[in-house]
Amino acid sequence: MKEVFTIASKESEQCFDITDQVKSIVARSGVTDGFCHVMALHSTAAVVVNETHDPNIGRDVITALGRMVPTRAGWLHDEIDDNAHSHVKASLLGPSEVIAVEGGELVLGTWQGIWFFDFDGPRDRRVSVRVQ
Amino acid sequence: MKEVFTIASKESEQCFDITDQVKSIVARSGVTDGFCHVMALHSTAAVVVNETHDPNIGRDVITALGRMVPTRAGWLHDEIDDNAHSHVKASLLGPSEVIAVEGGELVLGTWQGIWFFDFDGPRDRRVSVRVQ
């Protein structure tokens, strides 16, 4: 079972709680026990499992990465494109997460949800979900 | 095959070598070839594969993250809780790892082991392991 859904970011750097979209794909898959793989199909975006109840956590992650990886700080890739910092941030978080599925549901802690980060918006972004 | 085990952290930031716990779950699973997924069920904790023979490597990771993500550095989430830095650190390392299983054993390099990091202790923490 596989599905791709899209996200339209509106800002240069933005985070989205995609927990509900992924949960409904898992429900539709009919898989009761296995793995769910969620992956951003872009190299300037990332998927992270963390607390999504407070949207400020996603914003704090963006702020922290902005301090660690400043824009236009002598990056080589900026010579052909202006988004080297976006690639480095996406590499640090990673494009994908695997989550166990048991009893037809994602195995997440009480406060865990699924974040999608766009570090090079605004753009239309694709997220791949495979349940098996 | 799935199992959850607990870890009681004693310090605010602490690392644990959980390689043996995961290996014994893999052995009990009876799975000879597949994947082992290890995940912290918390959004202020992380699972990382790296060298565990020298416990100082885990401590160096905690120190490095402390320099990159200082406490109380204007984080928005600190307004409702005091642990924004813990969420950011956990996001950078990621909550889970997938390790191949072959011949009934984890496929790890000579020096690789499995770390559990708690960035918001002391607490009782849960680690989910699924082998398939």
Next chain:
Amino acid sequence: MKEVFTIASKESEQCFDITDQVKSIVARSGVTDGFCHVMALHSTAAVVVNETHDPNIGRDVITALGRMVPTRAGWLHDEIDDNAHSHVKASLLGPSEVIAVEGGELVLGTWQGIWFFDFDGPRDRRVSVRVQ
């Protein structure tokens, strides 16, 4: 289906585009739908999915990590070995990636490829690939 291939790094910190090696293992595996797990079998190396068309992106990642995790910055592990920074960098990127396989091919975005990073070369390095 599993395979291990080797990479001979020539520099202390170096990145390699291993997309083609992984794709040919997936093709040989005969798996049409499933997961592909790619893992560095070393604790001072990492596997990351990001854009590989511009080799400078990998170099920018190395530069960024060098700024975040300076060498000989009081790391405890340096007392027994001189590569604490390599372990911390590898932990931040993570040793492995999981990529979905559909129709016999890796599910990657247009610009996504697979990087191997060595942070403690020059050495002979092993990469494990399991398709299932």
